[in-house]
Amino acid sequence: MMTTTIAEERGELASPPAKMGSSTRLVTELADLAELASPEVSVCVLRRRIDPDVEGFVRGWLLPQPFVETLLVDPGAPDLSALAAGAPPSPGREAFLQDVRWLISLFSDLAGCPRVGVRLARLTRPMCPRLHVDRVAVRLVTTYVGPGTEWAEHAAVRRDRLGHGASGLPDEGSGVLRAGARLGRMAPFDVGLLKGEAWPGNRGRGAVHRSPPGTGSRVVLTLDALA
Structure with a gap:
């Protein structure tokens, strides 16, 4: 698991400070993901630069073909071979799998879960085009290619x-x-x-989010905490 910060590893740009009363935290340091535990926070986003090796593999191998792959993995020893099935060995393939392994380890540490549900998909249309909340405790989402997930501040939404x-x-x-x-x-x-709504004490404050509008292709990874 990475011990250095994203800023150190990927040369990340600084993020603007959170506004007073904001339900969002935009961070560049791994330690700052602990902000997720704050009752007022619903969304925490770790800013990262694009890894050219990973992006090259995703664009060259995953983006051209339709697929949806779901796995249930042990965070300590995840078998991710199905996510790159058929791809010849390459630095990009290994960099991609290593990135997913790191995200699983990071997520399991934060969520304190013994198992992680993994979903990797190439999407050609918005799967969740309307703003909504998830009935889960917490979900991780990373878009490797294409526009990323959109979210709304808690105070900006009429939940009814x-x-x-x-x-x-x-x-x-x-x-x-x-x-x-x-x-x-x-x-x-x-x-x-x-x-999500199932996070302890978070009922009525689940992160409001949606898929970005448009019909362009995206490659999206989501992780869910499982018992």
Whole structure:
């Protein structure tokens, strides 16, 4: 597992400080992911630069073909061979698998879970086009290629307009976002930690998020904490 910071490993740019009362933390240091434990925080995003070896493998091998791969792994010894099945050995392939291993280790340490559900998919349309919350404790999401997940600040949302409360209207017309509200968006390789409704004491404050609009192809990794 990495012991140096993302800033040291990837030359990360500084993130702006969080606004007072914000439900989001944008960080560049691994230690600052501990902010997720704060009751007022629903979204924690670790900023990372793009790794050219990993991106090259994803674009060259994973992006051209439709796939969805789901795994249940032991964080201490995850078998990830299915995520790169058929790909010839290369520095990019190993860098990609190492990155996923590191994310699993990081996530399991933060979530304190003995097993992790892994989902890697190439997406050609938004899977969750409307703002919503997840009925999980916490979920990790990283987009390797394409636009990243979008999220809303807690104070920017009318939660009674989520789901059925939207009356079938798109987010831009349902009133789910308060006047003047703007969505945040993760960049490629960012590590997003999204608290769900099942996080202890977080009912009614689950991270409100959605897939980015558009029809471009994306390669997205999600991790879930399992007992």
